[in-house]
Amino acid sequence: MTDQEQLAAYRAMQGAVQAEYDAAAEKMAALKAQGKEKTATYRQLFARKLQLSELLSWYKTYGLAL
Secondary structure, three states, X not given: OOHHHHHHHHHXXXXXXXXXXXXXXXXXXXXXXXXOOOXXXXXXXXXHHHHXXXXXXXXXXXXXXX
8 A cells, every 4th residue: 555545545544534423413402402412322432422522632732733
């Protein structure tokens, strides 16, 4: 894999992480609006959002944020 291919793959991965983070946040907001903060789905989304947030913060730390 060339350097350009690696960079393209990295940027695609970072975009996918950001998109998944945004989707989880939207689903959580919808569940919260319905008063469903105690559901298993909400809690799973919360945990996933935390994981994705950690990845995004590492990107920022190293100056790689899009």
